[in-house]
Amino acid sequence: MSEYWLADSEARVLGPVSLAVVRDLALRGKIHDVRAVSKDGRTFVPVREMPELQEVLSLPPKQGEATRAQAEATQQIRDWLASIKDRPSHEVFRVPANASRDAWRAAFFALIHRYVPSRLPTDATPELRLACEDAFLTLSERMVAIERMFRGPGAVQPPPPPPPSAPSPLPAPAPAHVTWRGGMIHVRLHLARGDARPFTADPEASWKQDSLSVHSNEKVMVNTPAEVTLSFEGHVTQLHATGRVIGVKTTHPLGFSVRLLDLGEDQRAMIRAWVARARA
Amino acid sequence: MSLPEVLIVDDDRLLRTMVKDALSDVPCTVREADSGDAALTAITEREPAVVVLDLVMPGKSGLEVLKALKPKGLKTRILVLSSLDTEALVQQAMADGAHGYLAKPIHPLDVQNVVRAALEAVGSPS
Numbered sequence: 001m002s003e004y005w006l007a008d009s010e011a012r013v014l015g016p017v018s019l020a021v022v023r024d025l026a027l028r029g030k031i032h033d034v035r036a037v038s039k040d041g042r043t044f045v046p047v048r049e050m051p052e053l054q055e056v057l058s059l060p061p062k063q064g065e066a067t068r069a070q071a072e073a074t075q076q077i078r079d080w081l082a083s084i085k086d087r088p089s090h091e092v093f094r095v096p097a098n099a100s101r102d103a104w105r106a107a108f109f110a111l112i113h114r115y116v117p118s119r120l121p122t123d124a125t126p127e128l129r130l131a132c133e134d135a136f137l138t139l140s141e142r143m144v145a146i147e148r149m150f151r152g153p154g155a156v157q158p159p160p161p162p163p164p165s166a167p168s169p170l171p172a173p174a175p176a177h178v179t180w181r182g183g184m185i186h187v188r189l190h191l192a193r194g195d196a197r198p199f200t201a202d203p204e205a206s207w208k209q210d211s212l213s214v215h216s217n218e219k220v221m222v223n224t225p226a227e228v229t230l231s232f233e234g235h236v237t238q239l240h241a242t243g244r245v246i247g248v249k250t251t252h253p254l255g256f257s258v259r260l261l262d263l264g265e266d267q268r269a270m271i272r273a274w275v276a277r278a279r280a
Numbered sequence: 281m282s283l284p285e286v287l288i289v290d291d292d293r294l295l296r297t298m299v300k301d302a303l304s305d306v307p308c309t310v311r312e313a314d315s316g317d318a319a320l321t322a323i324t325e326r327e328p329a330v331v332v333l334d335l336v337m338p339g340k341s342g343l344e345v346l347k348a349l350k351p352k353g354l355k356t357r358i359l360v361l362s363s364l365d366t367e368a369l370v371q372q373a374m375a376d377g378a379h380g381y382l383a384k385p386i387h388p389l390d391v392q393n394v395v396r397a398a399l400e401a402v403g404s405p406s
Contacts, residue, residue, distance in 0.1 A: 012337055013338065028366050030366060094388075106298075
């Protein structure tokens with residue numbers, strides 16, 4: 001029976017494996033980016049020179065199987081999130097309650113590795129993507145609390161579980177801090193936990209259009225270039241983006257909307273997760 | 281008595297570091313290899329108690345490392361660590377000499393547990 005070696009774009013090799021194993025991997029969507037193949041592990045040729053492999057590698061992953069696997073993964077993450085809701089962080093991170101800062105950090109990075117949205121396959125279902133983003137944010141929030149605990153004056157107690165998620169009425173949105181730099185505005189906006197209104201209040205300028213509405217008395221004009229810095233309560237990461245003013249509100253409360261022009265996928269994921277959590 | 285040795289074989293430095301950190305509470309020493317060839321050299325130099333082995337690497341793959349080690353009849357326990365966890369491939373790896381199969385992504389505690397068990401199986405105190 002023939003055996004094959006497969007190499008990816010980084011020259012990482014899997015093999016020797018039978019055609020049946022390659023088929024199994026392809027059908028389960030486990031192999032991507034095969035650039036060269038070999039029958040002896042030494043001489044590699046382009047995939048097209050081995051039609052039997054090319055055929056197998058071009059098989060689409062079994063739809064039902066891929067979907068079921070993703071649904072199971074989504075459910076596992078949701079169950080895990082529900083199970084840790086009221087548990088103290090040391091149990092979530094599986095470290096001793098009096099663990100060192102380094103131990104907390106190591107456990108955090110090991111856990112977060114699983115849920116980094118950018119590591120998901122491109123065909124990940126929206127449900128799985130959202131579940132990963134939720135897990136990512138939940139762990140990040142816990143880690144922020146832990147870091148704060150270590151920064152506190154002599155505080156060494158493990159952090160309490162996060163506050164209950166019972167919704168509390170949101171205060172009126174605070175005006176954004178807007179300053180001019182030449183012909184450009186710099187908008188700084190701090191979002192309180194659970195407040196996604198800048199991304200959802202205006203359906204014409206919502207997160208779905210990479211946009212947000214800003215509450216401000218500053219007089220700006222449509223097309224004014226904007227630099228936006230968003231900070232999120234409970235997160236250390238800020239979001240920086242450039243954009244343009246796409247609309248100006250002339251009735252109270254005054255404000256304007258900005259379309260963000262250079263958002264990366266990670267930033268979009270962060271906003272999506274923030275909106276989803278605010279709605280939950 | 282000297283501590284048993286664990287050899288971590290993976291071309292991903294982050295993964296090696298993560299496994300190494302996970303083993304910080306396990307009484308063992310750790311060596312690292314970033315390719316199949318480096319792993320075979322390291323094992324020839326000194327037989328480790330346990331090898332944690334990635335399957336997809338530059339140069340010699342993890343499966344080739346397994347095949348190369350099988351005829352040597354070493355006491356070493358080999359734990360495969362891979363995201364390619366289809367049944368057929370797991371079966372092949374086990375037939376080629378692996379003693380266990382860990383699917384990525386992994387929790388550090390799981391690494392710790394399987395390495396502890398492997399160290400016990402090979403007769404080293406843990």
